[in-house]
Amino acid sequence: MDMGVGCRAVALLLVAMFAGLEVSMAAVYKVGDSAGWTIIGNIDYRAWAASKTFHVGDVMIFEYNSQYHNVLQVTHKEYQACNSSAPIATYSTGNDSITITKRGHHLFLCGFTGHCQAGQKVDINVPRTPLSPTPSPSPSSPATIAPAAPPPSAAAPRYALMGLLGKLGLSMAVFAVFLSGFA
Secondary structure, eight states, rough: OOOHHHHHHHHHHHHHHHHHHHHHHHOOOEETTGGGSTTTOOHHHHHHTTTOOOOTTOOEEEEOOOOOOOEEEEEEHHHHEEESSSSSSSEEESEEEOOOOEEEEEOOOOOTTTTTTTTOEEEEEEEEOOOOOOOOOOOOSSSSSOOOOOOTTHHHHHHHHHHHHHHHHHHHHHHHHHTTTTT
16 A cells, blocks of 8 residues: 555544544433423423524434324424424424434424414524534523423433444445555
């Protein structure tokens, strides 16, 4: 193997390793913290989301009673009007995990009659320009006199580890194929 191929191989390996690091910073958030996804208790989902800094790769967990609620991902226009007639995606298990895959606004509402109008909607915003290179903070409660938010789900390290191992495995496979072309 000549020096140019060796340098390209090392560069490819470094890129693959750093690609995996992004996933390891992912956090898992339970929407509404301990209250979950509900209209009971006047949960302020706008304040909840505003107290977080979301990143690509973060996982939103919606926990709710599926007899009385669901989760619809909608457009900005549908979100503003609480219109549930043409959702982008529908979730209805009562324990839905949604991974944020791109920057921008991710808008969700409950499609049951009157629930969105009662405030059961949330805007998960991942800034289009990263605010800083720091990892996602741990989920926390809004700055009010209220019980502290529970710590991130125990699933958070599992999701991050699975994503990291998957990317690392894929990166190693690409690297092996790359090297095999020069053997």
